[in-house]
Amino acid sequence: MKRRALLAASGLLAPAIMTRSALAQDSWPSRPVTMIVPWAPGGSNDVVARLLSPAFEGRTGQPFLVENRPGGGGAVGMGQAMRARPDGQTLFVSSASNHVFHPLISGEIGYDVRDVFESMAMWVDVPNVVAVNPSLPVHNVQELIAHIRGKRGGMSFGSSGVGSSNHLAGELFRMRTGLDMTHVPYRGGGPVLTDLVAGTIELAFMNLPTVIPPAEAGRVRIIAVCTGQRVSLRPDLPTVAEGGVPDYAVRSWTGLFAPKGTPAPIIQRMANLSKEALETANARARLRDLGSEAIWMDAAATDRFVREEYDRWTPIVRAAGVKIE
Incomplete structure (x- = not known):
């Protein structure tokens, strides 16, 4: 010492x-x-x-x-x-x-x-995105909102798990629109994608990196990004807020x-x-x-x-x- x-x-x-x-x-x-x-x-x-x-x-x-x-x-x-x-x-x-x-x-x-x-x-x-199975007759946020409102019992949406950013993206969408939506949790983005492509679920909130390849192949359709601004890779994709959902952004x-x-x-x-x-x-x-x-x-x-x-x-x-x- x-x-x-x-x-x-x-x-x-x-x-x-x-x-x-x-x-x-x-x-x-x-x-x-x-x-x-x-x-x-x-x-x-x-x-x-x-x-x-x-x-x-x-x-x-x-x-x-x-x-x-x-x-x-x-x-x-x-x-x-x-x-x-x-x-x-x-x-x-x-x-x-x-x-x-x-x-x-x-x-x-x-x-x-x-x-x-x-x-x-x-x-x-x-970036998080809103993705649908191509068989769903929606191509933008407004069409998705109208489709869910017209569907008895509302609609389910998939995410990569309870408490994931995608789960919260879906819940914020539900809260801001007042739609009847039910969360279906998966054990990661991969399993969500598998069921979305297969049509087991028709709507999912996902991370863009996970969904780009199948979207380019026409197996899923991205209708909006959940970010506050458009993303540089896909500037053609509008934000959810641009689609008419105010005060919406998930990072x-x-x-x-x-x-x-x-x-x-x-x-x-x-x-x-x-x-x-x-x-x-x-x-x-x-x-x-x-x-x-x-x-x-x-x-x-x-x-x-x-x-x-x-x-x-x-x-x-x-x-x-x-x-x-």
């Missing part, structure tokens, strides 16, 4: 600590890293994680393995990631669904998501998080790796093709952004009356 006090007094201890921190950052990762995606394969979070993982591997020399853990509106994968050791070996690919919507509609989650994860980096902005996003207590040097390195990966021409081109946009933020900015989103959506979710029974 006397030696430590002397070192601190002489100013030698702080550099020593900084050196150890630098070494911790330089030596990580020394083995494969698991990135948990709390949704089934094929959804936007899964697509983005698999797009960026090769860049992480190329820069670190270690595999970055995407592990899908669907269920409970993302709660299953979120719980597994939260309980993992905070050593940088298990990371969590999260979204508005997991960090904002699901906690707000679940009264029994038992913890505040904002306080059990370390923010690492924001990756992308993911989805994908970011990277780690269990609480993960060392700051690891968080900083992963934030830097994310920035480098997102700035590559290949990543930007692929993201544009998928209808997403890179919006990198460092750990501090990501944490502020998530908390602001939580505060903004709290009164909306309460007004909509959305809860997990």
Whole structure:
């Protein structure tokens, strides 16, 4: 203790600590890293994680393995990631669904998501869309509203799970229009898409990256984007608000998080790796093709952004009356 006090007094201890921190950052990762995606394969979070993982591997020399853990509106994968050791070996690919919507509609989650994860980096902005089976005789929001109003018993809509951004996009649509709509939750964007193409469900709120390929093939029809403004990839698609639904905008996003207590040097390195990966021409081109946009933020900015989103959506979710029974 006397030696430590002397070192601190002489100013030698702080550099020593900084050196150890630098070494911790330089030596990580020394083995494969698991990135948990709390949704089934094929959804936007899964697509983005698999797009960026090769860049992480190329820069670190270690595999970055995407592990899908669907269920409970993302709660299953979120719980597994939260309980993992905070050593940088298990990371969590999260979204508005997991960090904002699901906690707000679940009264029994038992913890505040904002306080059990370390923010690492924001990756992308993911537009939500309104999509229908091509057999449905609607081509825009007004036709969809008229169709639902004229249908006895209303209409069901699919989403990637209870508490997902797509679920809240549908609920906000229901609340703003006063339509009779029933939510049908799935275990990810992939299963929703399968049933939408098959005609098992006729309407779904989905992430644009998931629905672009089948839309281009004519297997589904996108009638509007849920964002506040039109998206650059599909400027021909009107927003839901332009279709006559006032005060309507839903923003989805994908970011990277780690269990609480993960060392700051690891968080900083992963934030830097994310920035480098997102700035590559290949990543930007692929993201544009998928209808997403890179919006990198460092750990501090990501944490502020998530908390602001939580505060903004709290009164909306309460007004909509959305809860997990």
